[in-house]
Amino acid sequence: VSVPSAADPQSTYCATLVDEWIACGVTDAVLSPGSRSTPFVLALAERPEISLHVRIDERSAAYFAIGRTLVTDRATLMIVTSGTAAAELHAAICEADLARVALIVVTADRPPDQHGVGAPQTIDQRHLYGDKVRLFEDPGVPTFDGAGAWRAIARRLHGAASQRPSGPVHLNAPFAEPLLGVVGALPPASVAVRPPSTVEAGTLEVDAERVLVVAGPGVSSSTLSTCRDRRWPVVGDATCLNAVPYADAILRDDATARALAPDLVVRVGGLPASKALGERLRNWSAPVLAWTCDGPVADPDRVVTDLAQHLVVRAGAVGSYARLWAAASEIAGSVATRLDDLDGALCEPAVARAVVTASSRHGVPLVVGSSMPIRDVEWWSPARQAATFANRGVNGIDGVSSTAFGVAAGRRAIGFVGDLTFLHDVGSLVDGLGEAGGCCVLVVADNGGGGIFSFLPQAAALDAERFERLFTTPRAHDLVAIGSGFGHRARRVKTLGELASAIDEAVERRGIEVIVAAVPSVTDNVEIHDELVRDVARALRSFVP
């Protein structure tokens, strides 16, 4: 047994970094167990200021960390051991990069002399995540000689993660044995150095009356309230709060889209999922201004004509254009509310409405999965009033339950995912909400596979059997049995009334409850959506005679 030295540089280094991160405002750390990360893990466990979330599966842990950052709005620490453990984080780091989620990832490593000689659990972890991280540092095995730089390392990493556009950073941390050491005196706290302010980009004048704001993921609430103060109508994605609902259905109708044509489109954040909206942005003749106040604006269709960080508004706040949008939305809403019949059979848009309504009514944040859930929330739900999150950086169906549990830990959240999304991240159920507890109601729309693919041309082009085998991939697992097999409450609901009361009951309890909503098959779902769109178009004839 090796006897630890009186004051061990590795342990003191880790305690210093953790101390500096606490000073920077870090409140949460997620760790997955391993030996090599021992100095860091023990340093974290010493500090009550940090909520520590321990999860076995690194992939789930990293998505959970994303959830923590989403809900706390602070960089989350993520600590793992060496080898494949580090590689497991890659998917979530890609998501955090594009969704601009601040994560400080620490991968423990063996010291350089154990690389390339067949040492166990050892891979080259330098630049493991490539250009997906804002900053990579590998200061080597710490020695007291380097102690003067330790706080600066922590501060640099935190700054690069938190500064807009925020995102993931990576510290590779090699440690030599013995891994257990004694923490010595920490180097004195550094004087806070403010990160340089971002470069002032251009300012543009806005002198139009019919200004339509198109808001996607990543838009701040202050930007949205500025738009509302100017009385600009805002259409948004599923995560956008209080946007004009039903814009997708409204804009599918040609006459209505003409009547609502803007003089100017202001784009903020990422992209809504609506293809109809995308098409109108390409075909309306209005200029499209990318307002970069919340970071880069997604523009895959290259419709943006101008770019500005600051807007100077010349035209007064006239409300008539916003009222026009509100009127169209009300008409579409009158069709959508027909879905709210409590005794009626469930369908996916109705489940989305129930989930959003419950989230608003209880003031509980919502985490929405990719595929049809994110679309049904954007297209068919009333305006979101409670914080709504989604992994929209890369739109993965992996890790959504983990992110929902990360948002819910120590508080409450409602998750809404498809059946394959639920199965993909079934490992998240192992640790659930972890020590932090809390409440997560996970609503699963069980349509028997990947329903989204039935909307694609592939569905018509292939024979049914082949399409199902290659795309829909229905699985026969009993989702309720899976939920309860991991020790969570789980039930299946068949009507909207059952779903609504199941959510209402579950949000008042502690722990995870999986509510499996038995919705029509993926093919019926396409017909249900088509019919809704037709009904909205018919109703809109009173809007545009």
Ligand SMILES: Cc1ncc(C[n+]2csc(CCOP(=O)(O)OP(=O)(O)O)c2C)c(N)n1
């Ligand atoms: C990690 C990952 N793998 C694959 C995909 C491709 N993909 C998108 S949607 C989808 C099916 C999702 O099925 P489900 O969760 O049941 O939702 P539904 O389509 O039925 O709404 C798949 C496989 C993805 N987005 N992310």
Ligand SMILES: [Mg+2]
């Ligand atoms: Mg499905």
